[in-house]
Amino acid sequence: MMSESNKMEPMSGEKVEVDGVYENEAGQEVTLKRGDTFPADLILGETEWTQTEFSFDNHHEGRTDPRLVPKEDDIDKQGKIDHPRRQMARGKK
Numbered sequence: 001m002m003s004e005s006n007k008m009e010p011m012s013g014e015k016v017e018v019d020g021v022y023e024n025e026a027g028q029e030v031t032l033k034r035g036d037t038f039p040a041d042l043i044l045g046e047t048e049w050t051q052t053e054f055s056f057d058n059h060h061e062g063r064t065d066p067r068l069v070p071k072e073d074d075i076d077k078q079g080k081i082d083h084p085r086r087q088m089a090r091g092k093k
């Protein structure tokens with residue numbers, strides 16, 4: 001498997017593998033379905049595409065719930081339990 005740093009984004013002309021909203025290098029967002037091909041930009045030609053949202057049938061507004069999107073620069077780690085030893089003890093053990 002490739003690490004995240006070596007992962008290549010899909011290019012124009014390749015097949016879409018996952019339904020969702022994709023953004024190209026110019027910042028244009030397009031909703032694509034599985035099996036579609038990534039379109040070429042009129043000015044840039046072939047571009048890389050990045051998935052910005054997943055398509056879910058159960059979302060009323062069509063947007064991914066912000067709680068499901070990973071945040072790289074999350075500064076509020078104090079309120080989150082990220083290690084078993086940080087769990088609150090209930091009484092003396």
